[in-house]
Amino acid sequence: MTLDARLVVRRPGFTLDATLTAAPGEVVALLGPNGAGKTTALRALAGLTGLDEGHIALNGRRLEDPAAGHSTAPEHRRIGVVFQDYLLFPHLSALDNVAFGPRCRGVSRAAARQRAAVLLDRVALAGHAGRKPRELSGGQAQRVALARALATEPELLLLDEPLAALDARTRVETRTHLRGHLSAHEGPTVLVTHDPLDAMMLADRLVILEDGRVVQTGDAASVTSAPRTDYVARLVGLNLYRGHAEGTLVRVTADFALTTATPQTGEVFVAFPPAAVALYAVRPEGSPRNTWPATVGTVARHGDALRIELSGPVAVAADVTPAAAVQLGLAPGRQVWASLKATEASSYPA
Numbered sequence: 010m011t012l013d014a015r016l017v018v019r020r021p022g023f024t025l026d027a028t029l030t031a032a033p034g035e036v037v038a039l040l041g042p043n044g045a046g047k048t049t050a051l052r053a054l055a056g057l058t059g060l061d062e063g064h065i066a067l068n069g070r071r072l073e074d075p076a077a078g079h080s081t082a083p084e085h086r087r088i089g090v091v092f093q094d095y096l097l098f099p100h101l102s103a104l105d106n107v108a109f110g111p112r113c114r115g116v117s118r119a120a121a122r123q124r125a126a127v128l129l130d131r132v133a134l135a136g137h138a139g140r141k142p143r144e145l146s147g148g149q150a151q152r153v154a155l156a157r158a159l160a161t162e163p164e165l166l167l168l169d170e171p172l173a174a175l176d177a178r179t180r181v182e183t184r185t186h187l188r189g190h191l192s193a194h195e196g197p198t199v200l201v202t203h204d205p206l207d208a209m210m211l212a213d214r215l216v217i218l219e220d221g222r223v224v225q226t227g228d229a230a231s232v233t234s235a236p237r238t239d240y241v242a243r244l245v246g247l248n249l250y251r252g253h254a255e256g257t258l259v260r261v262t263a264d265f266a267l268t269t270a271t272p273q274t275g276e277v278f279v280a281f282p283p284a285a286v287a288l289y290a291v292r293p294e295g296s297p298r299n300t301w302p303a304t305v306g307t308v309a310r311h312g313d314a315l316r317i318e319l320s321g322p323v324a325v326a327a328d329v330t331p332a333a334a335v336q337l338g339l340a341p342g343r344q345v346w347a348s349l350k351a352t353e354a355s356s357y358p359a
């Protein structure tokens with residue numbers, strides 16, 4: 010069971026053009042900022058939004074091929090969808106919600122309910138089979154929605170912000186359960202989220218979508234260690250610049266260059282954490298560091314540290330201890346020197 014898709018959907022002022030593949034058993038997270046096209050991509054896979062171009066193939070079978078004038082209706086795609094707000098039928102019990110899909114596919118009432126009971130048991134809700142959705146907690150409703158999506162034995166599983174409706178505590182617990190269920194699913198799974206933690210905990214691979222395009226893909230470790238866009242850099246809390254490298258010197262702008270530890274040639278990204286930026290009242294002398302004058306913009310709490318947004322030759326975020334902030338008198342408008350060790354700046358080809 011393999012997913013192979015190129016999704017092209019044109020809207021006024023927005024075009025989704027994303028290639029998406031997923032191997033059997035693989036969980037792919039579509040991660041991106043608001044309006045990136047994640048939901049549009051999911052709806053296109055489910056057949057709820059038509060493709061203007063491209064194709065969707067599952068197991069080598071074409072579900073949609075606009076060039077050939079072919080589109081399989083949503084109900085004939087072997088796809089299970091868990092929507093953001095779960096969309097459970099309010100008047101049906103948990104059991105009948107789960108039995109609904111098999112019933113629609115012609116399974117007898119008794120067999121559908123039997124299958125639903127097995128699935129509810131699998132999501133640890135056997136004791137709640139008779140409850141209506143309003144009598145379930147958010148986490149329980151999420152599990153019923155998952156059981157309902159699995160009830161039709163889908164080849165492809167789609168999840169739209171599966172944990173967004175849950176409070177923080179339920180979320181942690183439900184995420185762990187969901188991870189287990191996803192790994193038991195033999196087909197590919199595509200999940201949409203704008204929560205990096207959900208993406209990293211649930212998915213084998215991240216596909217970062219920005220403005221309708223795939224800007225980066227890879228496992229969590231490779232994406233977070235080498236972000237390729239500002240969005241990804243902010244997501245993982247790194248400063249990120251693009252520049253031109255000649256050896257260990259990377260020219261970022263006409264009047265700003267950074268020295269890095271590893272020599273490179275050509276177009277590169279340079280990334281470093283805010284905690285690697287040290288601030289001084291006077292220019293630090295005589296060390297193999299990058300130093301530049303900067304002006305304090307905003308000061309905000311960030312964990313145990315203070316996150317200082319600085320302007321100057323480049324915008325940069327620095328984390329300092331509250332004690333250092335007091336000592337340096339860090340307030341908006343204060344002029345300081347920023348400093349970064351070459352060994353803290355990693356560079357990699359753009």
Ligand SMILES: Nc1ncnc2c1ncn2[C@@H]1O[C@H](COP(=O)(O)OP(=O)(O)OP(=O)(O)O)[C@@H](O)[C@H]1O
Nearest residue numbers: 020021023041042043044045046047048049050203
């Ligand atoms: N039915 C529609 N008609 C016209 N434009 C639409 C429609 N649905 C979505 N769009 C536009 O398509 C773009 C992508 O929207 P989409 O909902 O896919 O993004 P998203 O990444 O899921 O965002 P969010 O995280 O906010 O849900 C947006 O610019 C949106 O305004």
